[in-house]
Amino acid sequence: MALARVAEAVILGWGWRKRLIALAAGASGALALPPLDLWPVIVVPMTNAVWLIDGAVGISAWSRFRAAFAAGWWWGFGFFIAGLWWLGAAFLVEADKFAWAMPLGVVALPAFLALFPAFAFGFARLAWPRGAGRILVLAAMLALSEWLRGHVLTGFPWNVYGMMLAGEIHLAQAAALIGLYGLTLFAVAIGAAPAVLGTARTASGSRLPLLLAFVALAGLFAFGLWRMPDAPSPLVAGVKLRLMQPNLPQDAKFNSNSGAAILERYLELSDRATSPTTPGLQGVTHLIWPESAFPFLLGRTPGALSRIGAALPPDVTLVTGAARAGEMLPGESRPPIYNAIQVVNDEGVILASYDKVHLVPFGEYLPPILDRLIRGVGLSQFVAIPGGFAAGSARTQLAIKGLPTAAPLICYEAVFPGEVAARGPRAGFFLNLTNDGWFGQTSGPYQHFAQARLRSIEEGLPLVRVANTGISAVVDAYGRTVASLPLGVEGVLDSGLPRAGPVTPYGRLGDSIFAGLLLLFLAFSRFRAHD
Known part of the structure; x- marks a missing residue:
């Protein structure tokens, strides 16, 4: 089977070959983001993520963690390089002042952000079950890492994996119920489900995850059809x-x-x-x-x-x-x-x-010590105000x-x-x-x-x-x-001006629904299907 041979090549890859596979697989995820919104492409990065973790072997838990961490970093680096390359344009607006900082935006930032999926891969490997359960573990760990990325050090929730599904208006409606991070859980799980086709020992072991992924995708789409009214939204009277x-x-x-x-x-x-x-x-x-x-x-x-x-x-x-x-x-x-x-x-x-x-770090403000350092060596920050804007x-x-x-x-x-x-x-x-x-x-x-x-x-x-x-x-x-x-x-x-819609479950409860789903994904990952 061709997919089995691809899975074997990814799982057994080593050295620079494995790093390049991880880099390319992660970068492919950017195709599912705006402006292309090719959401079916989520299968490529997520399926390869499963196989990369499958191939993170070692004689100890620490060595397996390190191997998965490395694969996750290269995977994440590829995703963020491909999804955030456009940041380089900002440094060319006044190239004489800001070109020096371009590597910080187009290389250093993706390198830092890649630490989040790296830790997700590493901890997923420590809890890695056999069979289809590993799909749910990957989804839970990547979604949790994305939630952390949106909050740690003031947060940077740009191009969260759930945005891979958000380009399709019907699929995006699920965000009214589970939010972006809940959408991320389903994006990862649906995209990763085909991985079992390349590794299941029996046909029955590969059918169930794919069936569940199809049901989940159809359910999201059906929810969107049900939620969106056919008629245009009514407008606020007297406003132009x-x-x-x-x-x-x-x-x-x-x-x-x-x-x-x-x-x-x-x-x-x-x-x-x-x-x-x-x-x-x-x-x-x-x-x-x-x-x-x-x-x-x-x-x-x-x-x-x-x-x-x-x-x-x-x-x-x-x-x-x-x-x-x-x-x-x-x-x-x-x-x-x-x-x-x-x-x-x-x-x-x-x-x-x-x-x-919520100011943009380094763009709208700098800590005073960094502001003095940059100006002390004759360089400029983007905002021409000493210390930047106040929050x-x-x-x-x-x-x-x-x-x-x-x-x-x-x-x-x-x-x-x-x-x-x-x-x-x-x-x-x-x-x-x-x-x-x-x-x-x-x-x-x-x-x-x-x-x-x-x-x-x-x-x-x-x-x-x-x-x-x-x-x-x-x-x-x-x-x-x-x-x-x-x-x-x-x-x-x-x-x-369209009128406001009804208060959504997410508007009432925030990420608490996501937290419950996260625990459910981890709980169900312990149930083993025939593999």
């Missing part, structure tokens, strides 16, 4: 949103000398006619601009606020990303600077603000006149399942302002949008997403795109 996507080059966006020109460009673009019946901002209730829209502090630039107030028709509210200065603290030489969302009325008055809580004190909701209460998410904050909704009364929608212009025409912005969309499914809340270079979109509570502007396009988008 205008999303402005300027597609501004990243090097111009942070040029302090371009502030006035950038503001005029935003105002001109925002006032474009979108149809013969909608000239300019006529009929619009809320105008929304992307993250970090200006190379100046909006709240400390009265001329800009006056210009905005003069340009807004009566009763039109602007919601925009902007840097915000906080109160000066005793003993400090400058006020804290926040990456914020600000609400501006038609008189040019800032009515409300939200400060980003907001707490995740809060944002009150905007004429809209349901918003759950604001600035850029990176949208990738954290279970952390996107503030405590207290439920918000009416997610407001995600972002700037993916650092990453150009790569897969990064597609991945970012897909993760934000999955938050809508998990929580049952619509999403309004405005990005500098795209993808800007309005998404309903089931993850269906109502309207969108593609990546790399300048334009405006008019849309209504």
Whole structure:
């Protein structure tokens, strides 16, 4: 049997041959991620993961752990290199300043992230049963490692393995019940099930795991069909949103000398006619601009606020990303600077603000000692603020006149399942302002949008997403795109606001359902089928 020969080659592989197999198998998983979303490809990385652990042999538990750990590291390194290669584009925006750091983003970060699947492989090997049970052990250990990756050292839950299934809208609906990490359990188990075809001693030993994988996949799809209504989501009455996507080059966006020109460009673009019946901002209730829209502090630039107030028709509210200065603290030489969302009325008055809580390490802030070290040797960090941005004190909701209460998410904050909704009364929608212009025409912005969309499914809340270079979109509570502007396009988008859906089980219980499934997978892994 051809598959048996492939399994034998992987299991018996050694040295650099085994490392290359693991690297290639892991890298293939990126094909199942946006923008390709070839979700059936999950079979390749997950099936090979089983065989790689099968081949982690040794005379002691420690030696078997080390062998599996090494295979898992190469497997993970391949996955993260292939899934995060686009990070290199950010270092080329101002290559004279940041090219020195490119190896940190495209090699060192994947090398570090690969430690998580490495430990998952190692601990899976210690509990490795014979037969089909090992599929469930692998799923449990990889899902647990992904949960840890999303939380350790502030977390980096980008391209969690469950995203391999999330590109198919019906399969993604399961996130409303079990969340991204629960989806990861099923993605790994379904993808790994064919491994038994290459190693089972009897035909009956290979049929049951495949049958269960098919039933699980069909069940996920059927749940999605049942959950999603056929009719479009109803809209909030009296709301007409205008999303402005300027597609501004990243090097111009942070040029302090371009502030006035950038503001005029935003105002001109925002006032474009979108149809013969909608000239300019006529009929619009809320105008929304992307993250970090200006190379100046909006709240400390009265001329800009006056210009905005003069340009807004009566009763039109602007919601925009902007840097915000906080109160000066005793003993400090400058006020804290926040990456914020600000609400501006038609008189040019800032009515409300939200400060980003979950900052991007090394991108938006550095520990003071590292900041001094980098500047001491004449290098720069991405944010041209000594020490970077300050973090907001707490995740809060944002009150905007004429809209349901918003759950604001600035850029990176949208990738954290279970952390996107503030405590207290439920918000009416997610407001995600972002700037993916650092990453150009790569897969990064597609991945970012897909993760934000999955938050809508998990929580049952619509999403309004405005990005500098795209993808800007309005998404309903089931993850269906109502309207969108593609990546790399300048334009405006008019849309209504979908109503919130019912509270989801995941919205109520968070990752507790995932924890229960994790224990069930480990418990059932001890039952042995004929192999």
